[in-house]
Amino acid sequence: MDWVRIVLVGPQEPMNLGAVARAMRNFGLSRLYVVNPSPRVGPPWAKEAYWLAVHAEEVLDRAVVVGSLGEALADVQLVVATTGRPREVYPAPVVPASEVPGHVLRAEGEAALVFGRETFGLTNEELELAHVIGTVLTAPEQPSLNLAQAVAIFAYELFKAVQGGARPAREELAEVAALEAFFQDLGRYLLEIGFTDRNRFPYAMRRLRRIFHKARLTPGEVQMLRGLLHQSRYQMGKRDG
Template structure:
């Protein structure tokens, strides 16, 4: 599946540049523009685009609205509404996170469509969309800036578009022998610190549970052991640290 982004009738070139930048941030490259403003290479669109000025923005294609709905599985974005099952122009809708989950494994080429800065997508346009996505926000002020809204939606879609090398999910847990050594160091410290004997076992058990949940790395274990060892030395030989 590929995911494209379309901007309909944007009046502010800067918002187009901001959306292009968000696309670059979150691994998207196909930008489609319906009735776009003039995008001057020396203007704010390119100024706001960051590194997206090198590829996303110059490769943007101008298309018609008809082409969007005929070519792609379309997701129209809009502010949260009061629609319910009795009104189906903007309902049912998904949040950005729900949208990402629903698109997982879908093979169809998809296009996320953003509307105008002031009024968004018209009801006549939303009626032709396959899905509707809204961003939950405060009821006191639920309307977001176009660039902000696009950034939020594309961030949630990153699970489909970005290989997350920057944030590894696997924990480099210290070898169990190192963790055992930490527990022994803690037991020694508890005794040196003067914790009464009947409380030592409880304290050791609490520390074991804490470390069990934390899954410490080798470096973390080494650092903790060093701190405990130094603390013991200060307790046993306070005169050396005056």
């Protein structure tokens, strides 16, 4: 499963990092990206991380450290973010962990599973980079999972799907950078035509993101949509002139 990367955003506990590496090794994953880890974590990785990374020290040694989630998602076609926190509006379709492999296995290019901080998970802005949002059903009395537990559940579901049969027909999806450029164009356009105002803009964009993510846009489709927005803005400028 070398086309799949695990991305940890802001991990705060060294032992969680080591336990994540071990869980990855258990289920055939080896590519770990770490975004802005706590100084307690590293790099260089704290000895506590290696204590928990039983037979998975190589995963830690080869981990890529970056300064932003955008860097961690460079060249990625499919982003699955994970959350256990209820939100008013999610910016992407929400599916249980058992359905995540169906999305990952269809991606023609790189895929990333993104996990947030131990204390509060991923921010709304970070979730907006996801094509799909995965959740785990838990007891309401104790809904939050340990970081390594969450990684293990999603990694297991993916490993089980890969072991269970052939990879389904793949789709070429637009990469994260291309989608974000489109959403920037769309957001500017919405404000220019008065579709929404500054106060309701984040809410409107989250709903529109979810609509377009459901469509699983290809590179050509994103290019066409951006061309449509640019031409529309050009024609409005001619009319106003």
